[in-house]
Amino acid sequence: MPQIITEQNLRSLIDLLVKEAKLVVGPKLSGSVVLYEPLTAGSDLTLDALPRRSSKELFFPICEDILSYKRENGAMKVADVDRSKFPETVLIGPPPCDAGSPAILDAVMSWDYKDEFYLERRRKSTIVGIACTKGDDACFCRAVGLAPDAEAGSDLFLTPLKDGSYSCKAVTEKGEALVAAHLNLFAEGAGAEPVPFVDQAVEKLDLVKIKKWLEEHFEDPLWEKIADICVGCGACAFICPACHCFDINDEGSTDDGVRRKHWDACGFSKFTNHASGHNPRDVQNKRYRNRIMHKFKYYDDKFGKTLCTGCGRCIRACPVGIDIADILAQINRG
């Protein structure tokens, strides 16, 4: 029998988790826009709009310290970041296009060398995903094999019901534990009818066919046609749930400071620039080609996954109107 949680109890759950000293993060009005931010109470949760940036920053922050250094009595000392202090975290409210991103990024963060900054946050987090009933014309999760009701990546998955409550499905042991620890907020029962999932006017893509096309068309007039207009602003990468490129830099003096890992974008002109001045991706369409290739071929070659959840943020944000869903559909039609 599925569990039901009313909207009021969902907000009470957030209140309780905050009291338990957990970091609770969810969509919240922050200034004039909705972002994934720490919730201080259940009333903060705002489920009306897709947050401007994805929830990946919960695991892979825009900028984070990876070490600190300090010269003491003339000798340089380097100190690690105490990752045991990363808080137990509950992410509440991501739709499948956001909830699904860590399940994709786990692969690159844990092959061979393990990024314990990302992985420790993953271990300490529980994701409560919510089926998507809102969506807009830029959404294309169905096209890349996800769906408004996809549970991938969620530990507990909520489906909105017509009476305002949610049916709950524990997808993982973490999800079961979250329910078990707050059982009084959940009720047994079938509940009301589900709210219809968002309807997307997108064609389902044949990702195998697209990958094959990419393999055979490293050189193709398409790249210039679609990407010479790219201004290299990097917005698409910064708001993407799956982009994971980063840079490493020091901040501070030569005696005292921190080393930081922070987001970067393959669309930036200096991203691959060699010290000699030679640049393998010297023009914008080569950089955009790398973006598409990385998402739909290279990542699949390495890790057997597509590096895109179809959230549509890059389509909404692109200042020159580059539409990745349309590009994929063009390739798909052959």
Next chain:
Amino acid sequence: MCKSDNIYLPNLATIEAIVDETPDVRTLRLVFQDEQVRENFSFRAGQFAEYSSFGFGESTFCIASAPTRKGYIECCFRSVGRVTESLRRLEVGDTVGVRGPYGNSFPIEEFFGKSLVFIAGGIALPPLRTVIWNCLDLRDKFKDITIVYGARSEADLVYKHELKEWQERGDVRLVKCVDPGGAGPDFDGKVGFVPTVLEEAAPSAENTIALVCGPPIMIKFTLPVLERLGFTDDNIYTTLENRMKCGVGKCGRCNVGNVYVCKDGPVFTARQVKAMSQEF
């Protein structure tokens, strides 16, 4: 190395010696400060590391010293950016960070019993110098050793003291050259571009491995020469020097197509290079 599971944490090393190879290329000899690291640090010729200058960040260079020379490592860099300029300002006794070793290496044991031809241009000698000394330290394992090395001008030749040493050794054939216009009045090498000089030197391809490193334009014109000399793509090795940050297959910068130079390389055969997306 580090006891922490933080893959970004460097070991600390002291600059033991500095050599100015050219007006803007410098070698640092580094000794790890931690005794255990100093004793246990091992690497293979061809691997690289991330070197950090505190307050500025990290730069990627190969380990230019030979794994057969214990107790220290060396890196060699041209000062062109923020981090390399700050590394250049450091003095003997100063501290740098070193993360690594990373990447694959030259399969030296597979070269035993063969002749070797090293071909390098400009500041691309350091990635081969580690192999050259590795092989010279095991000299009886190899047949003929030829080194073809060129730079834009006489002043741009790195490791000048070692070039002299190789020239004077009876068991190495050194062919050094500078681009037309780059020779001083007393230059005792050849004048010409590396691929042309290589073709004139015409080392035998029989039972021989060629190791090539240089700017993309040099590689482009050298590979056809090697082919004409009879080298097959499996007997030609190179090391790619793409821009890197993490060095451990995550930051998304060094890929050539689906090949991560930091993890799958940096050492590749010509056959592997030719199979890659041509995005160098």
